[in-house]
Amino acid sequence: MTFLGLLLLPLLLSFLSSQALARKFDVGGRDGWVVKPYENYNHWAQRNRFQVNDTLHFKYIEGSDSVLAVKEEDYNSCNTNSPMEKMDDGDSIFHLNNSGPFFFISGSTQNCQNGQKLFIIVMAVRHHNPPPPTPVAPSSEAPSLPPQQIDPFSFSSPGPSPSNEPSSSTRFGGFSTSVGVGVWVILIFTSFIELV
Incomplete structure (x- = not known):
């Protein structure tokens, strides 16, 4: 891999993960x-799943x-007198920066009373921790091996990892990716740059 490819690697991985996590x-x-x-x-709103860092786009x-x-x-009374935030540019973006309920109404009391109001719930942030190790009966067999060191630039698959090791797969927005896929994407990307 070229020096330019190594410089672009963190940038590309950061871009891919941020695109997969936040939705508009x-x-x-x-x-x-x-x-x-x-x-x-x-x-x-009930048909969608909202997560922290997603954005709502209001077009009017x-x-x-x-x-x-x-x-x-x-929200319940259509009170427009004390909003926490007012957006009035016709192309408003609201950033969902924490989990929990969010309430939106029209700035016009009459519009709100006619149903122009929105209530959403942003899901709590879930940390993807590996499951706890499965208890195993003591055995007189060989002791367990130390964790393997994995070279992210190697093309061979490592052997199976012990059950108490975290998986190399990471979940992004419902899709499961692995380190190997990211490496392949980067290699293809840097090969394309070298051709240009």
């Missing part, structure tokens, strides 16, 4: 943030409406 949701789909969308906003006509992030009681 267009609120209301093609209708956007309107009074009477094709699908009720809360039905839309600037000057004719706005989006207010509010507390639950203001």
